[in-house]
Structure formats: C-alpha cells, structure tokens
Amino acid sequence: MFWLWKRPKSQPDQRKKHQRKRRRKRRRRLPRVLPHDPLSRVLYIDLTKKSFKVKDRSDLFEKYIGGAGVGIQLLKEECPKGIDPYDPSNPIVFAVGPLTSLFPLASKTVAMFKSPHTGYLGESHAGGRSAVAIRMAGYGALVIKGSSSRPVYLAIHEDSINFRDASALWGMESNFTVGRIIRENEPAAGMRTIMRIGKAGEKLVSYACVTTESYRHFGRLGLGAVFGSKKLKAVLVSGKRTIPTANKSEYRKLYDELYHTAVESPLMKKYHDLGTAENIEPLNMLGGMPTRNLLTAKFESAKEISGDSIAENYLGRRLACSHCPVGCIHIAALRIPYEDETYFYKTSMISYDYEPIYALGTMLGVSDPKGLLKLMDHVESWALDAMTTGVVLAWATEAFEKGLVSEKDTMGLKLAWGDYNTYIKAAHNIMDQPNDFYAALARGVEHASSIYGGSDFALSFGKNEMAGYHTGPGTHVGHLIGARHSHLDNAGYSVDQKILAKKQLSPEELADALMEEEKWRQILSSLTICFFARGIYTPEVTLRALKLTGFELAKEDLDRIGDEILREKNRFKVREGFSLDNVRIPKRIFETPTPLGQLDEAFIRKAVEHFKKKMLEEVAPEKGGAEKAEA
Known part of the structure; x- marks a missing residue:
C-alpha cells in the first residue's frame, strides 16, 4: 500500500523553491555578450x-x-x-x-x-x-x-x-x-x-x-x-567592425533619447559653451579655489584666467570625443612670435580645462593668460601630468621662499609666484632631471618633501597630488579614501556643496556618502561612461542600454557589481602594501579656511577611520594567508 503524503499548508513548497533556484542558475549561465560581439x-x-x-x-x-x-x-x-x-x-x-x-x-x-x-x-x-x-x-x-x-x-x-x-x-x-x-x-x-x-x-x-x-x-x-x-x-x-545590438528599433529609440537629453541638458550646454573652465570664477567666489600652494583659497586675478576670459580672447575651436554630441574640449589659439624673426608667428593650439588652469594658474599665482597658456603648452608637449606638475612647482616655490631649497638646488632659478617663464624652465628641468633636486621633484611632493622638508605644505593624499578643490571636508576625505586618491573617485567637492551646506553630516555619514558615490562610479567606469554624463545615465537608463547589448541585469545587480569592483581595487592596494595608517594628511588643509569654515582634523580622521573599518579591514588578506591571496 502506498501512502500519499500531503504537504502541510504552512510549509513552503520545496519543489517550487528548487525550480526557482534552477531558473536563477540558468539565467546566470546565459551568455550576456551578444553573438558576434x-x-x-x-x-x-x-x-x-x-x-x-x-x-x-x-x-x-x-x-x-x-x-x-x-x-x-x-x-x-x-x-x-x-x-x-x-x-x-x-x-x-x-x-x-x-x-x-x-x-x-x-x-x-x-x-x-x-x-x-x-x-x-x-x-x-x-x-x-x-x-x-x-x-x-x-x-x-x-x-x-x-x-x-x-x-x-x-x-x-x-x-x-x-x-x-x-x-x-x-x-x-x-x-x-x-x-x-x-x-x-x-x-x-x-x-x-x-x-x-x-x-x-x-x-x-x-x-x-x-x-x-x-x-x-x-x-x-x-x-x-x-x-x-x-x-x-x-x-x-x-x-571598422560593426557592433551588434539585441533590438535595432529599440536601440535607435534609446540612442535618440540619450542624444537629445545630452544636447538639451543645461549642464551639457555649460560644458559645450565654456567647458569645465566655467568653474573658475564660481569656486573662487565661494573661497574654495586653492591658490599659491593653498596659502589662500581665493585668487585675486581669477577673472583674468577664467573660462569666460580665455574663451573671449583665445578660443580657437571646440572638439568632441567620439560618439559625444557635447563638444566640451576647448582649444585656445595662441600666436607666439619667433625669437629671431620679425613679423613671423607660430600659432599653438592648446587644450585648456579647469584642472590645468587651477594647477598651472591659481596654484602658482599666474595671472597672465598668455603666460598661463605658454606654460600649459610646454607641459603638454613634454606630456607631464599638468595637475601634479602644478602642485609640485607650488611646493617647490614655497620651499624656496622658506629657505628649504637654495638657488644651488634650483640651478639658479628664482622660483616666484606668477613668474611663468621661470616655471617653464623649472618644468623642463623636472623632465630632464639634471640634478638631485629636480630628480626628487620628478617623483612628486611626497618624495621631495621627505628629502628637503616642508611636508606640512606638501599637498598630496595617498601620494597623489591634490585636485583644485578646497570646498570642505568632503573633498579631502574623498582624496584620502578614494581608490586612486583622485577627486573623480567620489566627487567629495560635490558632497561639500550639495549636502554639507544644507545638512551637517557626521564623519561616518560623510564617509558612507562618499563610498556610495564611488560604488556607482565603478559601474559608470565599467561601462566607460564619461562622468559628465552621470546625470543622464541613471540606473534605469543604464539597465535599458545594457539590455540592448545582451546584459540582463537588475538594479541590485549593479549595486552588487559596483561594490565588488571597489573592494577589488582596495584588495589590490592592500596586497601591494597600502595602509591608511601610513597616509599623511597635510597640515595646510587645516590652516586655510574653506567655504564651510575651518576643517576639523578630528572629524577628518574619524571619517577615514570609519572607511577603514568598513572597507579596508574587510578586504585585507587573512593572517597567514598572503600566499592564498596572491594565488
């Protein structure tokens, strides 16, 4: 005799549960990259x-x-x-x-x-x-x-x-x-x-x-x-290959939607008209513009080198990246006379953005737009990173003023704020490294200050030189905890302006806000979306676009993937010996007021400690497991 066992109503249907589990596994096994892609x-x-x-x-x-x-x-x-x-x-x-x-x-x-x-x-x-x-x-x-x-x-x-x-x-x-x-x-x-x-x-x-x-x-x-x-x-x-899509009509529809959103967006219009250089005057008015190695956060000559001024007097053309309708790349046309010829000129086409203007302009006290463009042109020609070069030269100028380095070290160059001709020569020496001082500068301010002193005003975070923002605690905490120690990791300056100005966050809340932003930016940079378009590529739009390339994902998948990528980056750093315990915080950032007031060192350190506990300690290799982690 066979007995028919009847499942109690209160017990979950295990068969259906297993079926759902099998369907989920099957979905995970489905290829996400389209055939022929x-x-x-x-x-x-x-x-x-x-x-x-x-x-x-x-x-x-x-x-x-x-x-x-x-x-x-x-x-x-x-x-x-x-x-x-x-x-x-x-x-x-x-x-x-x-x-x-x-x-x-x-x-x-x-x-x-x-x-x-x-x-x-x-x-x-x-x-x-x-x-x-x-x-x-x-x-x-x-x-x-x-x-x-x-x-x-x-x-x-x-x-x-x-x-x-x-x-x-x-x-x-x-x-x-x-x-x-x-x-x-x-x-x-x-x-x-x-x-x-x-x-x-x-x-x-x-x-x-x-x-x-x-x-x-x-x-x-x-x-x-x-x-x-x-x-x-x-x-x-x-x-010249053709890239397939899952649905051509839906693809054309979404493409047109994204295109029109981009060209009609007020933010994108700003990037087209003036580019990121438009930010010079607003940030200066706020008192968040690092000037002369952050001795102050306002530059008295900001108007002369602003986006409006350069566009009005020197703009030669605009360019766009491939598949971008915005055209935010601004090129200045600078006529430079030949030294040994009368009435003969060469025209240099020089790309300019907010960051080079900050680093080679306000940070060095350079107010002459022609001189600034000349300095940019040389730095570009030698393919030095403009942002780091400017911060390095600013540190060197202050170190020279304070007597930490001498004319013997600088090979006769008298570094002085605003002297762009001397800065051009100094940048050439950094490239060429003719003596120990310039060889030290060629490794950044962290290294140079460890030899010559002046670490209190050596403006680097995690050994990466600071970006052009002194807007509040968010920007500097963002530099310290970002995977690259870059302002673009988590846009701490934006947190300062949008959140802290309205609501006072605790150190823990600030660190959490920066981490959440950085996790989403992992998705954008995995899609290789320009961060300027982060307001256009919302999670919903991103999922629609991904579906047309074969990726069937949900919002929670994006959250999970972004979190994992960020942890993988930090795992690599920890594997290579990184520790927040060894990261120096420049004292200069606490001496110069921000638009949100004087920074509190205890607040900054609490935010960093919270990040350390939440991210770095979780990704650190287990004790005795270094070989396993390496494998």
Missing part, C-alpha cells in the same frame, strides 16, 4: 618576445561588465605581487565597455597598471577616439607586458599586430610631432587612435602621462612612465 576578446601582447595572442574572456566581461571592472581583474591576474612598477612584468591594461561605440558619451578608455607614482593602484581614464577604436578593432581589452630592447610602437590594425621600430621617435621633444609622424605612416580605414608618450615618459618622471589625439590624456599616476620603462613610445589602434 567582440567585447570579450582580450589581446595579450608581449613586448619582450614580440608576440601576441587573443583569448576569449567572457568569464570576466559577463561578471564585471567591462572597463574598470574587467581592468582590475586583469591587473590582479597579470601583475605579480610586490613588483617594482618599472619591472617588465607590470602590465598595462586598456579596457572598454559594452556601450562603447553604440551610445553617446560612452567614450572613455580605462587604463590599469601599478603606479610608479604611488606604488599602488594606477588607474586613469581618457576620452578621444581610443575607446571606440579599440572596440571597433575587435577587442574589449588590451594587456601589454614585457619590455622591448629598443624603442617600439605598436600598430594594431584589427587582427594585424605590428611591432614598429620607434628609435627615430625616441628623444623627440614634442609628443605632438610624434603623433603626426605616426599618423602619416600608419594609414588606416575606420576609427583610429594614437596613444603616445612625450619625453617625460622616456625619462621616467613618475607622473608622466599618455596623450591621445593630441588633446586628451591618461593623465594621473604615471602611465607614461610605465610606457617609457617598456621602451613603448606609442600604441596605435584602428578598426
């Missing part, structure tokens, strides 16, 4: 062996989307623990995302590497054509390792990978000239990008940048120096 193809290049291979890394792209999420995983895989950043095995990773080449403003390329400037995570984003070129060449990421015995540049024309001799380009003073020569010798159909270094990268200045399309940069943390250590002068990528 080359996003999951990763090109691995070995400069030492002059060899390459392509691997399908769907495992990474389906889990971490692309960009920053995939980039940090590739960095962890390829970068041996504890290596010197100039070791040939330090990888250069370029990664793009599924929205790249399909939607407006998905125009950034994410670079990941071990930073020679900080010794920890190196991450830099650049616009221009690089992201679309990599995507249309048929790749979602490039991984470059090894070191060439002689200078080379890579020419990647879709599946044709070429190692070109760059001996004739090595040592050229201007990276603009390098770009022109490569462009003329590498004709290609479709979309093309040329990412190259200047002389600063060859000389291993730890904050040398990589220039792309002449006016965009992988600016911070020293990617240019990693290029230089590998004898890699440039990377050219070209391609």
Whole structure:
C-alpha cells in the first residue's frame, strides 16, 4: 500500500523553491555578450618576445561588465605581487565597455597598471577616439607586458599586430610631432587612435602621462612612465567592425533619447559653451579655489584666467570625443612670435580645462593668460601630468621662499609666484632631471618633501597630488579614501556643496556618502561612461542600454557589481602594501579656511577611520594567508 503524503499548508513548497533556484542558475549561465560581439576578446601582447595572442574572456566581461571592472581583474591576474612598477612584468591594461561605440558619451578608455607614482593602484581614464577604436578593432581589452630592447610602437590594425621600430621617435621633444609622424605612416580605414608618450615618459618622471589625439590624456599616476620603462613610445589602434545590438528599433529609440537629453541638458550646454573652465570664477567666489600652494583659497586675478576670459580672447575651436554630441574640449589659439624673426608667428593650439588652469594658474599665482597658456603648452608637449606638475612647482616655490631649497638646488632659478617663464624652465628641468633636486621633484611632493622638508605644505593624499578643490571636508576625505586618491573617485567637492551646506553630516555619514558615490562610479567606469554624463545615465537608463547589448541585469545587480569592483581595487592596494595608517594628511588643509569654515582634523580622521573599518579591514588578506591571496 502506498501512502500519499500531503504537504502541510504552512510549509513552503520545496519543489517550487528548487525550480526557482534552477531558473536563477540558468539565467546566470546565459551568455550576456551578444553573438558576434567582440567585447570579450582580450589581446595579450608581449613586448619582450614580440608576440601576441587573443583569448576569449567572457568569464570576466559577463561578471564585471567591462572597463574598470574587467581592468582590475586583469591587473590582479597579470601583475605579480610586490613588483617594482618599472619591472617588465607590470602590465598595462586598456579596457572598454559594452556601450562603447553604440551610445553617446560612452567614450572613455580605462587604463590599469601599478603606479610608479604611488606604488599602488594606477588607474586613469581618457576620452578621444581610443575607446571606440579599440572596440571597433575587435577587442574589449588590451594587456601589454614585457619590455622591448629598443624603442617600439605598436600598430594594431584589427587582427594585424605590428611591432614598429620607434628609435627615430625616441628623444623627440614634442609628443605632438610624434603623433603626426605616426599618423602619416600608419594609414588606416575606420576609427583610429594614437596613444603616445612625450619625453617625460622616456625619462621616467613618475607622473608622466599618455596623450591621445593630441588633446586628451591618461593623465594621473604615471602611465607614461610605465610606457617609457617598456621602451613603448606609442600604441596605435584602428578598426571598422560593426557592433551588434539585441533590438535595432529599440536601440535607435534609446540612442535618440540619450542624444537629445545630452544636447538639451543645461549642464551639457555649460560644458559645450565654456567647458569645465566655467568653474573658475564660481569656486573662487565661494573661497574654495586653492591658490599659491593653498596659502589662500581665493585668487585675486581669477577673472583674468577664467573660462569666460580665455574663451573671449583665445578660443580657437571646440572638439568632441567620439560618439559625444557635447563638444566640451576647448582649444585656445595662441600666436607666439619667433625669437629671431620679425613679423613671423607660430600659432599653438592648446587644450585648456579647469584642472590645468587651477594647477598651472591659481596654484602658482599666474595671472597672465598668455603666460598661463605658454606654460600649459610646454607641459603638454613634454606630456607631464599638468595637475601634479602644478602642485609640485607650488611646493617647490614655497620651499624656496622658506629657505628649504637654495638657488644651488634650483640651478639658479628664482622660483616666484606668477613668474611663468621661470616655471617653464623649472618644468623642463623636472623632465630632464639634471640634478638631485629636480630628480626628487620628478617623483612628486611626497618624495621631495621627505628629502628637503616642508611636508606640512606638501599637498598630496595617498601620494597623489591634490585636485583644485578646497570646498570642505568632503573633498579631502574623498582624496584620502578614494581608490586612486583622485577627486573623480567620489566627487567629495560635490558632497561639500550639495549636502554639507544644507545638512551637517557626521564623519561616518560623510564617509558612507562618499563610498556610495564611488560604488556607482565603478559601474559608470565599467561601462566607460564619461562622468559628465552621470546625470543622464541613471540606473534605469543604464539597465535599458545594457539590455540592448545582451546584459540582463537588475538594479541590485549593479549595486552588487559596483561594490565588488571597489573592494577589488582596495584588495589590490592592500596586497601591494597600502595602509591608511601610513597616509599623511597635510597640515595646510587645516590652516586655510574653506567655504564651510575651518576643517576639523578630528572629524577628518574619524571619517577615514570609519572607511577603514568598513572597507579596508574587510578586504585585507587573512593572517597567514598572503600566499592564498596572491594565488
């Protein structure tokens, strides 16, 4: 006899529960990258062996989307623990995302590497054509390792990978000239990008940048120096592949929606009309503009070098990154007379933004717009990071004033606020490093102040020089706890202006707000969305766009992925020896008032401690488990 057992009504239906679980597993197993989409193809290049291979890394792209999420995983895989950043095995990773080449403003390329400037995570984003070129060449990421015995540049024309001799380009003073020569010798159909270094990268200045399309940069943390250590002068990528979508009619509908939102947005109109330089006067009026090494937060001559003034007197043209309708890149046209010719001029086209104006203008007390543009032009030509260079020169000027360094150290240069001609010569010496003082400056203010003193006014956070904001506690806590110690990690300055001005947050609440913002920015940088478009790509819009590229995700998935990417970045930093216990907070930030008043050191330290407990202690390797973590 068989007994029929009847499940009590109060007990959950286990069969249905298992069915739901199986459906969830099945959904997780579904490929998220569309067939014939080359996003999951990763090109691995070995400069030492002059060899390459392509691997399908769907495992990474389906889990971490692309960009920053995939980039940090590739960095962890390829970068041996504890290596010197100039070791040939330090990888250069370029990664793009599924929205790249399909939607407006998905125009950034994410670079990941071990930073020679900080010794920890190196991450830099650049616009221009690089992201679309990599995507249309048929790749979602490039991984470059090894070191060439002689200078080379890579020419990647879709599946044709070429190692070109760059001996004739090595040592050229201007990276603009390098770009022109490569462009003329590498004709290609479709979309093309040329990412190259200047002389600063060859000389291993730890904050040398990589220039792309002449006016965009992988600016911070020293990617240019990693290029230089590998004898890699440039990377050219070209391609003309078509990228599929899941539903063409829905794709066109969403594209038009995003396009019109971008061009009709008042914020985007501001970026088009004046660019980020529009922020100079408002921030100065607030009293949040770092001036003369933050001796004050107001610059008396801000109007002369404001976005309005430069646009009115020098604006030559506007440019846009690929697939961007905004055109926020502003180029100044500066006529400069030849020294030995009468009535003969050359016209320099100089890209300007808020950050270079801050770093090479207000931070150095430079009020002459022509002089400022000349200084920018030289820094750009040598491919130094403008922001770091300005902060370094500001520290050096104050150290010179206080007698910590002498004319012997500066090789006869009398560093003085506003003297742009002397700053041009000093920047050249930083690039060339003719003595110990300039060699120290070529490694940043953290290193230089450890030798010559003046650490109280050496304005760096986690060894990365400060950005152009002194708006309140949010900006400096954001610098301290951000994965890159960058103002763009979590926009602490925005928290100061939008939240703290209305409501007094506790240190813990401030740290939590910054962490939440940084988690969402991991999603944006994995999609390689320009941060200017963060108000357009809301979670809802982002999910609609992802669905059209094959990614079936929910809002909670984005939250989870963003949190995990941020933790992975911090795991890498901890693995490489980072500790907030060793991070110096410059005393100068407590001496100069902000728009929200004098900063409280105890408040800053409590916020940092809260972040440490919530993030760093959770990602730290288990005791005795270093080998496991490394594996």
